[in-house]
Amino acid sequence: MKQAESTGDKLILAAIDLIAEQGYDGTTTKEIAAAAGVSEVTLFRHFGSKQALLVAAFERYHYAGEMTKLFSERLTWDVRTDLLLIGRTYHAIMNRNRKLIDIAHKGGSRLPGEVRKHASQHPVQLKKLLTNYFSAHLEQGNIAPIDPEITAMSFMWMNLGAFSSNLVESSNSNVTLDTFIERSVDLFARALVP
Amino acid sequence: MKQAESTGDKLILAAIDLIAEQGYDGTTTKEIAAAAGVSEVTLFRHFGSKQALLVAAFERYHYAGEMTKLFSERLTWDVRTDLLLIGRTYHAIMNRNRKLIDIAHKGGSRLPGEVRKHASQHPVQLKKLLTNYFSAHLEQGNIAPIDPEITAMSFMWMNLGAFSSNLVESSNSNVTLDTFIERSVDLFARALVP
DNA sequence: AATGTTTGCAAGTACTTACTTACACACTGC
């Protein structure tokens, strides 16, 4: 019970924290080992190399397939309710993986390629799901005659921008994330009224 | 006429290109000098250090005050027309400074502090201008009773997301940036109808 | 008790990096 984390896990978590903050090139193996409370040589005995350590981190804490599941199981086909659920889930997922996303975005000269691939799958998938959702509504005449793809992109990118912005600066004025999600969904719902 | 670029300028431009691609830590002074077509020692004779070179780059190619000027001079007070102009100008500015923005975002262990400050001013200022714009419309009853600040954030973040997304992947399906701007403005205009 | 695994410590290797120094060459303006 007390032995919560193995040495390998401690190293992975320390690596995620440090690399997300300082970038891949800017973080040394010595730093990672020290933050994990082990010696540097132990890091290499476990993972062999710095790159392999990061790959192990991405494999362990990968994005979930939550969005796909949400679209197939939990939608009500009331636009406002659905967009609210989608927006909240989106931010929940992104927040949980914030550090890994940041690592992939910052890059690095020897940053393993697996990392970049991992990070690029999410938005592509979400855009497809959203576009199909709006298309289905459109066919049934539930919403105004808009372009489903553009609407999907607008919604997705609005939330991506909100997320990225939070990454950089926590000076979000006085608007909390959840009120932003609610009100921005209202705005989209207004625009989609037939 | 033929002597278009001085040695200092060549170094600055090479540094921007390389650091935007590889990050600050991942780019060596030797690389920069080679890309500029000069020797490494010349780099240090001109700028003294790698950090000073980057600061010089930011000072030379700084963001313009175009947005402020636009808001005070070129608005027509027709929402659709104005948002279209704002959106297009936003992307024009961001694109022009894409590499510098990318450098600031990627960071680096010894990346000078001036760089980060420079990059964080833009969005704050734009949000204020947009919020005031919507507030003014609201007071005159031209638009629906929405929250001006939230609407400003939504519009801003949607375009930020579109910009960031372009940074990473050029697989923008078949939608060009300009059609996206047009249609997304339509969407906002629909939502703001009283 | 014996044995294998995991770890820390100390030292070191091979390499890279930002930055320096010394000297020679070309060009410019006077």
Add this chain to the structure above:
DNA sequence: GCAGTGTGTAAGTAAGTACTTGCAAACATT
């Protein structure tokens, strides 16, 4: 011609980096 400026080449320094090796101590399993 000559001083000044800008540049290239060559060599080097001091520090840091990823990664390795050898050895001994702690520990768990048997």
